[in-house]
Amino acid sequence: MPGVNEREVSVAFGYRPQADIATKNVDGALWRKTLLSTAPADFQAVTEDDAAEKGKDDEFPTKNDLVNWALNGIPMEAYLSSQFFTWAAAMSVGTVVKSSPAAGVFQYVMTPQNPVSAGIDCPPFTFIERIRSSDYQNIALIGCAVDSWELNLINGPGKNNAKINVNALGTGRHENPFTGTFPAAVLEETFLNAGGASFAIAGAITTNYVTDRTIRSIKLGWAKGIDQNEMYGVGSGVQSGAQVGDRLEFTNRVLSLSFSATLKQNAPELAQLLSQEDCVITLGVTGPLITAGHNHSLSIVFHKARISARQTGTENGKIVVNCTVKALKHPTNGLFTVTTKTNVDNIGIAA
Amino acid sequence: MVKLKNPDTGEVREVQATPEALTPLMVAGWVQVSDDTPATGAKKEKK
Numbered sequence: 001m002p003g004v005n006e007r008e009v010s011v012a013f014g015y016r017p018q019a020d021i022a023t024k025n026v027d028g029a030l031w032r033k034t035l036l037s038t039a040p041a042d043f044q045a046v047t048e049d050d051a052a053e054k055g056k057d058d059e060f061p062t063k064n065d066l067v068n069w070a071l072n073g074i075p076m077e078a079y080l081s082s083q084f085f086t087w088a089a090a091m092s093v094g095t096v097v098k099s100s101p102a103a104g105v106f107q108y109v110m111t112p113q114n115p116v117s118a119g120i121d122c123p124p125f126t127f128i129e130r131i132r133s134s135d136y137q138n139i140a141l142i143g144c145a146v147d148s149w150e151l152n153l154i155n156g157p158g159k160n161n162a163k164i165n166v167n168a169l170g171t172g173r174h175e176n177p178f179t180g181t182f183p184a185a186v187l188e189e190t191f192l193n194a195g196g197a198s199f200a201i202a203g204a205i206t207t208n209y210v211t212d213r214t215i216r217s218i219k220l221g222w223a224k225g226i227d228q229n230e231m232y233g234v235g236s237g238v239q240s241g242a243q244v245g246d247r248l249e250f251t252n253r254v255l256s257l258s259f260s261a262t263l264k265q266n267a268p269e270l271a272q273l274l275s276q277e278d279c280v281i282t283l284g285v286t287g288p289l290i291t292a293g294h295n296h297s298l299s300i301v302f303h304k305a306r307i308s309a310r311q312t313g314t315e316n317g318k319i320v321v322n323c324t325v326k327a328l329k330h331p332t333n334g335l336f337t338v339t340t341k342t343n344v345d346n347i348g349i350a351a
Numbered sequence: 352m353v354k355l356k357n358p359d360t361g362e363v364r365e366v367q368a369t370p371e372a373l374t375p376l377m378v379a380g381w382v383q384v385s386d387d388t389p390a391t392g393a394k395k396e397k398k
Contacts, residue, residue: 095377095382096383097353097355097368097373097377097383098353098383099352099353099368101368107368109368109369109370109373109374109377111373111374111377111378112378114377114378114379114380116380117358117359117380117382118380118382299370301370303374332375332378333374333375333378334374334377334378337370337374339370
């Protein structure tokens with residue numbers, strides 16, 4: 001009986017960086033995870049014909065060649081969890097310091113990679129996509145990197161109120177079929193509900209949007225600008241007759257934040273916009289207890305920011321303000337700091 | 352506490368594992384090293 005249900009697509013990926021760009025993650029460093037995005041990875045064998053070439057009498061192609069392997073995107077939309085968010089941040093923000101403040105509790109502090117001391121390479125991981133069983137598809141995409149993620153918190157009940165959308169790119173290196181062991185068990189995750197969020201702006205004008213009960217939605221994104229074309233260098237490698245990449249380099253990294261809030265008396269956002277004074281913005285989400293004094297959590301601090309745009313609108317019959325934040329680089333603390341606490345060790349940490 | 356190393360000077364410093372204490376050093380390029388690494392002072396420049 002032909003036909004495969006899209007939910008029969010199972011994925012696993014390395015929660016620690018590969019040893020190098022060409023070596024797949026070892027089985028013990030793989031997470032099997034559920035995703036909301038049902039689309040499979042956009043992995044293609046790219047071909048080119050000779051239609052544009054002269055010397056063959058007419059415009060019709062006479063041959064077609066395999067040129068390169070392209071992994072144009074791995075959509076990974078998921079409900080927000082301390083484990084997956086830590087992974088997305090640790091594999092993309094750059095510099096990670098891990099500590100264990102209590103037994104079974106792991107804290108990760110992350111700041112953007114310093115290109116002077118750490119270069120511009122992104123940590124590679126392996127993404128495995130299995131459709132039903134090996135005789136349908138069971139492929140390991142080797143040398144992938146997180147290119148961007150977006151955290152979305154919105155008003156309302158249900159798990160849809162807290163989600164993260166990750167997109168990864170890859171070098172085209174692959175193993176087909178995957179010869180390792182696909183994890184039998186799905187990763188146990190701890191949902192971080194938007195109900196446990198905090199969001200505040202501190203500066204000349206201080207606004208706590210949670211205690212004010214005005215916040216409606218928050219969208220926070222981090223993009224690394226990995227240039228796919230730059231992956232394919234001279235001598236970058238060939239697999240099954242087609243070129244593969246040998247580098248995953250970030251270019252122009254962008255931190256973005258926008259939020260929507262119910263209009264408040266004295267319009268603090270307008271005052272922030274007009275003053276163009278620096279402020280500190282803190283977004284946090286606290287989830288269930290791991291052990292006494294330590295919860296699954298995330299915290300993101302913009303050390304220096306300004307509101308760069310503000311627009312009024314309506315939502316569900318209420319007047320709201322939609323604000324865009326410009327993240328600026330603080331001379332000492334840099335652009336931003338991400339801190340998470342979870343119950344899994346060594347996320348994003350090289351073996 | 353965690354230990355961070357300055358890749359330029361080789362100095363290893365023990366630091367409180369708080370975002371406030373870690374962030375300025377991480378931004379400056381310090382990287383985490385094993386807890387077994389002995390803390391050192393900054394290497395003196397040769398005259």
